[in-house]
Amino acid sequence: TAQQGRLDGFFKVL
Amino acid sequence: MLEGKLEQASLFKKVVEAVRELVQDCNFDCTENGLALQAMDTSHVSLVSLLLTADGFSEYRCDRNLALGINLVSLTKILRCGNNEDILTLEAGDSADSLVVRFENTQQDRMSEYALKLMDIDQEHLGIPETEYAASITMPSTEFQRICRDMQSISESITIDCTKGGVKFTCEGDIGSGSVTLKPNSSADKPELCTKIDLSEPVSLTLSTKYLLNFCKATGLSQQVTLKLADENPILVEYPLSAGHLRFYLAPKLDE
Numbered sequence: 001t002a003q004q005g006r007l008d009g010f011f012k013v014l
Numbered sequence: 015m016l017e018g019k020l021e022q023a024s025l026f027k028k029v030v031e032a033v034r035e036l037v038q039d040c041n042f043d044c045t046e047n048g049l050a051l052q053a054m055d056t057s058h059v060s061l062v063s064l065l066l067t068a069d070g071f072s073e074y075r076c077d078r079n080l081a082l083g084i085n086l087v088s089l090t091k092i093l094r095c096g097n098n099e100d101i102l103t104l105e106a107g108d109s110a111d112s113l114v115v116r117f118e119n120t121q122q123d124r125m126s127e128y129a130l131k132l133m134d135i136d137q138e139h140l141g142i143p144e145t146e147y148a149a150s151i152t153m154p155s156t157e158f159q160r161i162c163r164d165m166q167s168i169s170e171s172i173t174i175d176c177t178k179g180g181v182k183f184t185c186e187g188d189i190g191s192g193s194v195t196l197k198p199n200s201s202a203d204k205p206e207l208c209t210k211i212d213l214s215e216p217v218s219l220t221l222s223t224k225y226l227l228n229f230c231k232a233t234g235l236s237q238q239v240t241l242k243l244a245d246e247n248p249i250l251v252e253y254p255l256s257a258g259h260l261r262f263y264l265a266p267k268l269d270e
Contacts, residue, residue, distance in 0.1 A: 002171060002220050002267035006058045010248055010265070011140040 016044045016080055016106045019073040023117060024098035025235075026066075029260060032232040032253075033062045034086040036262075041081040041137050044106075048074070048258065052140065060225050061140070061248075061263040070257025072101075078108055083135035092128045106132075142263070147242040147250070148217040149176040152210040153196060155239040155253065159230040161194050166223050168192050171267055173220045176243060178213050185223070206237035217243045220267040226251070229262040236260075 020026055033051070040053040048067040054060065068074040096102060096117035103116040112129040119125075161183050165172050169187035176182075180197040198211045232253040233239075242250040248263040 002269055004059060004222060005265035005268050007054060007061055007248060007263060007265045008058055010263075011061065011142055014139040014141045 015075070015077060015108055015110075016082075016104065017073065017075045018044075018049065018068075018071045018104045020070075020102045020104075021072050022098065023093070023096045023100045023102035025070075025255070026102055026104075027093045027096075027098065028232075028235050029064060029066070029255075030086060030089055030093055032229075032235065032260060033064065034090055035228055035231070036060055037062055037086060039083065039085050039133060039135050041083050041135050044076045044080040044082060046076050053137065054140070059222070059265050060228075061142075063142070063259075063261040063263070065258040066255065067257045070255065080106060080108065081135075081137075082106055082113055083133035084113065084130065085133060088130055092130050095126060095128055145242075145244055145247055145250075146214075147244045147247075148213065148215045149181075149241075149243045150212040151176060151181050151241045151243075152208070152238055153181075153241075154207055154209070155230075155233045155236055157196070157209075158239050158241070159227075159233045162223060162227040162230050164194075165192060166227055170223055171220050172223050172226060173218060174241065174243060174249070175216070175218045176211065176213060177216045178211070181209075181211060181241075208238075217245055219243050219245075219249055221249055221264055222267065225262075225264050229264070232260050232262075 036055045037053040043050045051064040100117040105114040115128045117126045165185040169185035173184045182195045184193040200208045229251045236253040240252045251262040253260045
């Protein structure tokens with residue numbers, strides 16, 4: 001089964 | 015102050031309609047370059063990035079950068095008070111507590127004006143890194159919508175495999191499985207019906223059907239959609255606008 005990833009790791013807070 | 019005039023309210027209505035299920039409260043950032051919105055959904059799985067550039071407005075003026083905090087459910091209620099063909103004007107003062115929305119019919123004999131209360135939204139600004147995508151697929155937006163719709167009843171996930179030979183959408187669920195393969199094609203008379211694949215290396219991503227289908231609410235904004243894929247990276251689903259773009263990012267599903 002695949003787990004839904006999140007975006008937090010990809011985009012950095014400016 | 016901000017003053018932006020759109021010759022057809024339908025553009026703004028469609029844009030808001032396309033994002034309002036993913037994002038409820040968000041800032042519209044107004045600069046001299048245009049209107050921009052960037053927000054993640056509450057589960058931090060997808061991100062919406064909208065840009066309406068100043069040259070897409072028949073009149074546009076923004077003397078000072080403004081962040082207009084807007085509840086999209088409320089904005090939708092106001093936008094529904096205008097017709098698609100109406101001329102739409104958005105107006106806000108520098109320290110305004112409301113956004114004025116004006117509609118004028120094409121005969122110019124009916125004018126209506128509504129004010130939407132603004133909110134103070136403390137929103138993080140995210141930097142979207144430049145990504146080297148392994149594949150870029152441009153296809154008719156209605157075709158993408160159809161695939162997502164058809165596969166929705168079969169599986170919660172859609173796997174997109176892209177190779178030089180084509181792009182394959184696959185789903186697998188309790189009742190069975192399905193796949194749709196599109197090969198690159200071109201038609202000089204109808205470029206909007208073309209499928210184009212730019213590939214540097216084969217790539218495969220598994221994504222949530224529900225979110226992809228949600229992005230398809232933007233289908234009416236553009237005849238073509240571009241999907242950009244890189245291994246283990248969020249997919250970028252882009253609907254180009256005549257002046258700007260509506261982009262959606264979705265984090266992939268990862269094998270445990």
